[in-house]
Amino acid sequence: MSSPIATYVALSLSASRYEVKAALQRLIHTPVDKLTIKDREELAQAILDDVKDRKGRLSQNEIPTTLLALKDIGRNVTCSHVIVKQQNFEILWGLATATREQDAEAALEAMRCIANALLLIDTSRDTLLELRGGERCVEMLERSTNPQSIFLASRILFLLTVEQRPFIRKLVQELRVVDIVAQKCDKLLSSLLAGQPMAKEAMIDLLKFTFNLLLQYPRLVDDDEGEGKEGESSFKGMMGELWSDRLENLLPPLLRLFNELPPTSPCPLAAPLTHVIHSLIMIPISPRWFSASESSPTSTEGSFPGDKLHRAVSALTSRRYSRSSSRSSLPAPLSFVPRDTVQRAWDLFEATTAYYVPDDPDDPSVRELCKTEGIDLHDTLSPLVVLLTRLATADSAARIRMRNWILPADLDRTSPLEHRKDLLGRCLRLMSSISFANVKSAVDELLFTICDSDPAILAGQVGYGNCAEFLFNKGIMSPPVGISDAEGNIINPITGIRNTEREANPFIIFDRLEKPLSVGRTFLSQTVDRWEGVFNGEIFLLTRFFFMIR
Numbered sequence: 001m002s003s004p005i006a007t008y009v010a011l012s013l014s015a016s017r018y019e020v021k022a023a024l025q026r027l028i029h030t031p032v033d034k035l036t037i038k039d040r041e042e043l044a045q046a047i048l049d050d051v052k053d054r055k056g057r058l059s060q061n062e063i064p065t066t067l068l069a070l071k072d073i074g075r076n077v078t079c080s081h082v083i084v085k086q087q088n089f090e091i092l093w094g095l096a097t098a099t100r101e102q103d104a105e106a107a108l109e110a111m112r113c114i115a116n117a118l119l120l121i122d123t124s125r126d127t128l129l130e131l132r133g134g135e136r137c138v139e140m141l142e143r144s145t146n147p148q149s150i151f152l153a154s155r156i157l158f159l160l161t162v163e164q165r166p167f168i169r170k171l172v173q174e175l176r177v178v179d180i181v182a183q184k185c186d187k188l189l190s191s192l193l194a195g196q197p198m199a200k201e202a203m204i205d206l207l208k209f210t211f212n213l214l215l216q217y218p219r220l221v222d223d224d225e226g227e228g229k230e231g232e233s234s235f236k237g238m239m240g241e242l243w244s245d246r247l248e249n250l251l252p253p254l255l256r257l258f259n260e261l262p263p264t265s266p267c268p269l270a271a272p273l274t275h276v277i278h279s280l281i282m283i284p285i286s287p288r289w290f291s292a293s294e295s296s297p298t299s300t301e302g303s304f305p306g307d308k309l310h311r312a313v314s315a316l317t318s319r320r321y322s323r324s325s326s327r328s329s330l331p332a333p334l335s336f337v338p339r340d341t342v343q344r345a346w347d348l349f350e351a352t353t354a355y356y357v358p359d360d361p362d363d364p365s366v367r368e369l370c371k372t373e374g375i376d377l378h379d380t381l382s383p384l385v386v387l388l389t390r391l392a393t394a395d396s397a398a399r400i401r402m403r404n405w406i407l408p409a410d411l412d413r414t415s416p417l418e419h420r421k422d423l424l425g426r427c428l429r430l431m432s433s434i435s436f437a438n439v440k441s442a443v444d445e446l447l448f449t450i451c452d453s454d455p456a457i458l459a460g461q462v463g464y465g466n467c468a469e470f471l472f473n474k475g476i477m478s479p480p481v482g483i484s485d486a487e488g489n490i491i492n493p494i495t496g497i498r499n500t501e502r503e504a505n506p507f508i509i510f511d512r513l514e515k516p517l518s519v520g521r522t523f524l525s526q527t528v529d530r531w532e533g534v535f536n537g538e539i540f541l542l543t544r545f546f547f548m549i550r
Helices: 004-009 017-028 037-052 060-073 077-083 086-096 101-120 124-130 133-143 147-160 165-173 177-193 199-226 245-260 273-280 307-320 341-356 364-373 377-394 396-406 423-430 437-450 455-462 464-473 506-526 528-549
Strands: 234-236 242-244
Touching: 004 017, 004 037, 017 060, 037 060, 037 077, 037 086, 060 101, 077 086, 077 101, 086 101, 086 124, 086 133, 101 124, 101 147, 124 133, 124 147, 133 147, 133 165, 133 177, 147 177, 147 199, 165 177, 165 199, 165 245, 177 199, 177 245, 199 242, 199 245, 199 273, 242 245, 245 273, 245 341, 273 377, 341 364, 341 377, 341 396, 341 423, 377 396, 377 437, 396 423, 396 437, 423 437, 437 455, 437 464, 455 464
Parallel strands: none
Antiparallel strands: 234 242
């Protein structure tokens, strides 16, 4: 029996539709790894030639199936080199931008072939830009009304904006891409709430493209100013990032997505919400953060078709999961808290830590859970904690709210704080974590910020023993200062709880300080440099402690 490639290439112009269809089905169902490199290249070029020749052996209805075969073999780098030749790119781009209704399916398959090639062959991105593919892709995104088209246009624009900085400048300054993206964010939110297929995938890729704009464009503005060119309004915001006021219209739709995306299960923090957070931490905090999310959608495409569904889901969720009046227990499953960005971020923080790190973050079960679900806790949780820290830094009201939530005046201080089952206990255990250094650092900064960036307040609230390493690494050597609880009881400055005979025992303190060292032995080969600082910090703490009780 001849090979599927030979069968296809041997088709004559007079071949019956049955013969053509059978040859195409053989191509589609042949594993790509069964084809030689030469076969793949020959087949790719033959398909592209046939697609170009509309009067050849392929009918209009057979082109989508043929492009599907091209997409499958095009996942190989060698074969993609055939696809990205300029004359072949022109063929595919001509199909991708066809506006006739009967070509819609072929256009989508052509865009998939282009997107795969752009991913595998970096230089092909310049080729597509030379063909004005970027501008036409923006036009495609603007007129797209279904999630599948938005997904493909967003994927291509994401790949075109990884490094092509002149194109990014053109996108923002000439092609109105910020307004287009804002409209599509609102469109996809309503599509996702309505349960439309591909809405989630489209939103993820649109947000990836958005992140590229937020990351790259302000740098271009700063470069212009550095070269003495006439620049637009820009400034350095929190965390040292650059910003341009041309991107301002991205904030309201991103805040709407952050506040209104439905909860996910079992993990409360998943894509596309994680991508929203990545974009938000690129935007400096301003008063608009605390008002823009209250506004109604600005999309010119009308009100949300999903508003009614959203309200129904929100009401149902609120009835099922009422918020507990006490924060001393594990939080209830995440509920909708629309249009309160601070509350929404805090609820996500509570729910995510309760799900992934309810007890000891260094327990092997935590890493196993992350591995099973295919997530990196550093990439998932750290950006959310950074977002909370930035909100607390920029707004005193937000900072007071967070402090009252995690460190209320009536906090029960009769037992070790780090043993608590609530968010405070989880944060204190993360502060001594070995496995999740990035999360640990982010949580350190969040608690420090909530305590007005005052080491005395932090140590007095959580106990010097829980924050000694953090303060030592920041170069803060001031001794802890005791505080009183709401009932006037003196709080032990080392432990953060009421003085008891047991907690005053130095050997109990030593046992608590020994825990990170015992866990760290498991990871010693990977953490030698880190442990030098930890060891020094604990020596300092013990010296200070014994000096105080002498």
